[in-house]
Structure formats: structure tokens, C-alpha cells
Amino acid sequence: MKKVLEIVGFLALVQGVAGLVHEFTDWDWGFVQRLGFLDGYEIYASVALVVLAFALFAAAESRGGG
Template sequence: MKQLLELLGFVALVQGVLGLVHEFTDWHVGLVQRLGFLNGHEVYASVALVVLAVALFAAAENRKPG
């Protein structure tokens, strides 16, 4: 379970950072800008993904291995 939380946290962190990179540099990377229902709210969604990643890492840290 700990490894699953860490994996999900890593994916959320990468997608959140890539969404922020896309918004501020116009590089076409990440998944957030490709979701139509987030149109106009990509920055908020990216920040939420980064916060979610931090929460998932904290939850994984509190779990026992295995």
C-alpha cells in the first residue's frame, strides 16, 4: 500500500508540475491542459495536484512497509 501511495503521489506531482510548466512557458507537456472540462482552470488544477502529491507522500510515510 505504501508503494502504491508513493507511485500515485509521484504521478500527481509530475502532472502538477508539468501543468504549471505548460501554463508559464507554453510548452505542450502534461495531461492537465488536455482535459476539456478544466478549460480556464489549469493552474488551479495543477496546484491541486501538487498539494495532493504532498498529501499522498505524507500518507505513505505514515504507513508500514508492505
């Protein structure tokens, strides 16, 4: 379970950072900007993904051994 939390946390971190990079540099990659219902809220969704990633990393750490 620890590895699953770490992998999902890593994916959330990458997508959150990709969304922020897209917003500030217009680099066209990542998943957040492709979701139509988040139109206008991409920065908030990206920050939420980064926060979720750190929460998942903390949960994985508290789980202990693999």
C-alpha cells in the first residue's frame, strides 16, 4: 500500500507541477488544462494536486514498511 500511495503521489505532483508550468509558460503538457470543467480554475486545480501529492507522501510515510 505504501508503494501505491507513493506512485499516486508522484503522479499528482507531476501533474500539478505540469499544470503550473503550463499556466506560467504556455508549455502544452499535463492533464489539468485538458479538462473542460476546470476552465478558468487550472491554477487552483494544479495547486490542489501538489497539496494532495504531499498529503499522499505523508500518508505513505505513516504507513511504515512496504
